[in-house]
Amino acid sequence: MKLRSVTQEIICSLLIILFVYTGLNKLLDYEKFRFELGRSPFLQDLAPFIARTLPVGELMIALLIILKRTRLLGVYLSFALMALFTGYIWLMLHDANDLPCSCGGVLAAMSWNDHLIFNIAFTVLALIAILLQDRINASSAQKQVPRPARNTGI
Template structure:
């Protein structure tokens, strides 16, 4: 029973995070595209395809998390995306200088170390929500 509350709390927080991030990126889409273009890790990718994919994935996660039947897929996708974002930011921070963050709103104003920790916490929360949702095996006596 307690695991349901934990998973629900994490799902709500993830939905808030992805809605917030997606809306801010969409509201200033040109800035989002511009910041993506400045990333040395993304030079090989077409930003006009990458940007909508990022936004679409963020909103897809919210939709998946919103329904019981798709919640597990939403949690796995949110874990994967948060892990990727955390690794991406860590790589930028440790290997490059003066690279703007393409996250919107207050997330984009965080320092890199703060943002990396923030993302890592949400990554761990996603993993925890997945793990508490896993049914324990029945042990036969």
């Protein structure tokens, strides 16, 4: 039980760091992010919307994970977003001639193949966090079930 909680806390911490880092990086270098996003052959029409909402969304997901009450929702959203990012990278690797990078900081130094592996790893970590949280919730619920009072004959 304790190992599950510790593992889940570590994964959630990694997700928080990832989304705070990427969200802030996009906001701090917004013009570059928006420009590179607009160069994507699959996102050109959606680039203005994505450029405005993605960094804020990443920061909101991090906040949801930080707050215990909304953690599971945040982890589900991080799984969905990482799965979308992973699918996008896979699509770019297989179908795009030009590979513009809208990432910043350390992530911009990765090759597209490295980025795909990185995203798969974080998608799997988010899935593990979901499964662990479900087990932690089930275990907590089981402990809180009131037991019938014993008949002591008094």
